[in-house]
Amino acid sequence: MATRKFILFELNEVPFSVIDYYIRKYPTSFLAKTLPKCSQIETVTEDEGELSPWITWPTFHRGVTNVKHKIKDFGENLDGVDKTYPTLWKILSDNQLQPGVFASMHTFPMPENYTDYSFFIPDPFASDSKLHPAKLEPFQKFNLAMSRKSGRNVDSGIDLKSASQLALNLPSMGIKVKTLVDVAGQIVSERLDTWKKNRRRVFQPVLAFDIFSKLIRTKKPTFATFFSNHVASTMHRYWAATFPNDYKEYNLSDDWKNKFSGEIDFAFSKFESFFENLVKFADQNPEYKIVVASSMGQEATKAEQLSTELYCKNLGKFTSFLGLKKGEWEQKIAMHPQYNLTISPEKIDSFSDALKEVFINVKPLIFRQKEGGFFSINLGHRNLEEDQISFRGVKVGLPELGLVNEPIEDESDGTAYHIPEGSMIIYDPQDTSVKNSRIGGVKTTSFVPSILENFKIPVPEYMDEGRIRELLK
Template sequence: MSIKPPNLIVYELNEVPKRVIDHYILHRPYSNISKLYKRGSFIETVTRDSGELHPWSTWPSVHRGVTNDLHDIRFINQDLSCASKYPPIWQVLEKSGISIGIFGSLQSYPPYKGGNVKFYLPDTFSPESKAIPRELELFQRFNLHLAKRNKAVAQGIQKRDITNLSKLIKNNIISISVLLKTSIHMLKEIYDNRNKKRRANIQALISFDVYKKYLIDLEPQYSTFFSNHIASTMHRYWMHSFPEDFGILEDEKIIDKQFNSKSLIKAMDLADFQIGNLLKLQENRGGDLWIISGFGQKAILRNDLQEYELLLEEDSKLLKILQLDYKMYEFIPAMYPDINIECDSEHYVNLLLKNINRLKDINNMPILQLRYKPKQNTVNIIISNVHGLNEAAIIYLDNKEIRIEEAGFKLIKRDSGTGYHSKNGIILFNSDKTEVLKKFVDSKTGYLDICNIFQMTKDHFKIE
C-alpha cells in the first residue's frame, strides 16, 4: 500500500479567544468544535507582536514565523518588500514541491505564481481582482465589491451584486444551496432590519462554498481559509455575550441583549459547520486540520464614545477641498476606520500629511491622523473619534465651518465596540499533538511545526 503524502488545512478563525470557544461549547455541547476540543488537542497561544495589535500585522507573524518587529508589516496594502527576508510559509512550501491552495489569508496579495499553486485567492482588501486560476477572478470581483460597500455598516444590495452572483451560479462556482441560504437571509433583513448586523455571515458562507469546491477538486497538500465574520461580531457584541465583564448583571440594561448575544452564537455556528466539513474531508484524506485564531479579543471599556462617526464616501471631494491633485493620489482598500493612499512621490506624501491637518473637529482636534510611518509612498491614515458631530454634520477647514459632505464624508451610526484585540488566541488540532503543545505557546511557532508535518528541515526556513 502506498503512503499518502502529508496534507494540512489551516482554518484561520480570526481573533477568537478561548473565552469564546468555552462560551460556544457551553451553548453547543455536541458541536464539531466541542468534539474537536475534547478529542483532539487544544492550546491557548500568545502573540509576541509589539504595539497595538491588528490582524493585518499579526497574521503575517503567524505566516512568516517572526514578529512584526522583524517583518515590519503594519497596514493593509503596504509594500511588502520590507519582509522579503521572511517569506510566508506557503511560498517556502511551494518552492519545495508542496502543492498549495490559499484562500483569503491576510496580506496575501498579489497572487503568488508557481508550478505547485493549485489555487490562490488574495484577501478581501486586495486592490484588484487577480486570482489563480483566472476563473476565480469572477468571484473576487464580487467579493471585493461587497467588502468595499459594507465597510463599518451594511449597505443595500445593488443590481451589480445580483448580476455577479448570477454569473457565479451560471459558472458553477457557487452552489444553489448557498444561493437559497443567501436569499433567506436577505428576506430576514427585510422582515427585521437588525439582521443586517449579520450580513458578514453571508459573505463567509459564500466564500467557504467557493473554497470547498476548489479544495475538493484540486486537492492541495497545504491550504488556508481565512474567516473574519466572528471577529466583527465580537467587536460589536462582546458586552452582550459577557455583560459580567462590565459589571452588568441585569439583561434589561443592555439594548437588544438577546438578539446581539445570539449573533455571536450564530456566527460560531457557521464556523462550526465549515469546520465539520473540513473534519470529514481530512478524515477521508488522512490529513491534519488546524484551527488557528492568531490572537484574540477581550472586553474594552470606551470612555470617549461618540453617537456619530465619519465614513469617507467620496475620496475625490476630500482631495479637492484639501487642494491636492487627484492625479497624484490613489485610494486603495483599507479596513475602516483606516484610509490607505498611494502617493506619486515622497513630495506628495509630505503635501498630503501637511494638508490633512487643516481638517479639525469642534475641539480643534485633527479628523485625520497618520497611523504608521509611510511605506514606499503609501500612507496609512485613520479617521479619528470626532467630537461634536450631530445631524448638522459640521467640521472645520482652516477654522471655517464646512459640511462634512463637502469633504466627501457622511455620518454613520453603529453599535459601540465592546471587544478589542488581545494577545491570547487558540489552536485546535484534529489529532493528538501533545508532543508539540509545549512549544506551540507562541502563535508564530506553528511555522516550524508545519515544517515537521511536511518532513522538511529547518534549513528551508529563515526565522529568528
C-alpha cells in the first residue's frame, strides 16, 4: 500500500465531551456533518504525576512517556533527550521526508538542519523570532510580542512596532482579508465590551492558521503539525460558565456565568473553520489524512471565584533578594505563574537553599531543580489574605521580592483541569463512509510508531508496540 501524507492539528487538551457538546448544540455545523465520516479515537496518556502540556506533548511526539523522556518544563536543555528519544519530525527529516512544524511544543530553538524541513516555526514561547522560511519573521515577532501580553489578564495594548512590520508583509504571508476583517471586529468589540479582550487569545491562532494554510498548499509536506491552545485556555477559565451542572458546589454568580457562557463555543467555532479548511485541502489532495489530536483532556474541577493570584512582576528583585547578582542567572520562557531560570554553577546550591526558606501562606515554595542549573518556580497562589511571605522565619512584604497579588479581571479560577483522556479525529478523503463506533483506550505513545510504519521507517525498539490502524489504512 502506498504511503499516505498527514496534517496533524494539535488541538490542545480538548476531550470528546466538548466536541460532543458542540455538535449537539450545532447539529447543522460543518463539524457535525463531517464527524461521522471520521475515525474517532479516545486516547490516553500514561504519563506519571501531574499532567501538563509541556509533558504530555513530548510523550505524543516522541513515542515514550515522561518516565523516559523526563521533560517537565519549558527552557530545559533537550540536547540529551533529542538524541535518545528524538521527535517524530526529527526522525522524518533525518530520512529526507522534509516535514513541516508550526508552533508545536518544545520546538525552540530551531534545529541546525532547518533547511531539511518544508517549514519550521518554533513555539510561541521561543526566545527569539528565528524561523524557516525567514520571510515569515515579521509574523513571529508579532506573535511572540502578543504572547507576552496574553497572560492571566490580557493586555489590551498592541505592540505597534511588530504590528507595523507584520502589516507590510500580510499579502505575501497568506493572511486573508476575511481574517483581517475578523480581527478588526474583535478590536471594535473589546472597545465596546472591555471583557471581550480575553478573546485575543483566540485570534493569534486565527492569524497563524492562515499562514499555515498557505504553507501546506505551496510546500505540500509529507507530514506537518499545527499547534493551538486557544480552546484549552478558554476551557480552563470558563468551563464552569458553559457546563455549570458539572459541579456539586457552584460558587460563581449568575452574572459571571451569563457573561462567559458562550466563550468555549466562540473558541471552538474558530477551530471548526480551521478543520473545514483542512478537510477541503485533503479532498483536493487525497493522498493526505487530517489528524486532529490532543495529548490529554480536561474536566471540571471547582467553581470558585478568583480575586487575586500571586505573580512575580520583577524577577530581578526576586533573585537579588535570594542572593543572586546580575549575570548569575538567566530567565527562561514559561507561562505565568511558572518562572524558569538557569543559575551560574557556583550559585546553584545557595539559590536552592534560599528557595527552601521561602514560605507562602505557611507552606514551602514549590520549585523543581534539574541539571545544568535549571530551576522552575511555581507561584500562582490564589486569594492570599496577606501581602507578605516568610523568609528564614521573618515576614517580608511582597514588593521586596518583586511579587504582587494580581487582581484577576474575569474572576475565573481554573474551573477545569487536565485528565489523561484525550481525543483523536482522523479524516480520510479516500474513505468517507459513516463510522459507527468510537474507539477507546488508545495510548498516545502509539501515534509516532504508526506514522513511522506508514513511511516504512524502522520503528525504534524503545517505542510502543501498539499501532493506530486507522492511520495505516
